[in-house]
Amino acid sequence: MKEYKNKDEINYDLKRLSLERQIAWEEMKGLKEDFKESIQPYNWFGPILSSVKQYGIFYFIRLLFSKKK
Template sequence: MKPSYTNFNDLETDLKRLNLERRIAWEEIKLLKTEFKDDLTPYNWIEPIIKKASKYGVFMLVRKMFTKH
């Protein structure tokens, strides 16, 4: 439903508000793009793999210590 404006001040106020909302949305999109690029960096992929491998290695070491040969 389109709003009906009684004067130009209401129209200008609404246009300013809509412009601010558009600029905020644009900044949020830019922030999401940056976060997405950061998530795809190799360091962010390698770090969890190294952590899991080290946990698995410690588990295997402890298991080897407590099992009979």
């Protein structure tokens, strides 16, 4: 436990801790907004579309090789 020599040290630490708490709160708000934005349906189209393209290419290649028999 920290020992304080005067009232100014106590006030300094209280002010610093208050500012740290406010910074942490604002960071959490930012993370919440980032999370909300990342789960929006329009953000899913890119990965889904690339997966569909990749599956389509594999399917097309498989069709090409199966017809050569």
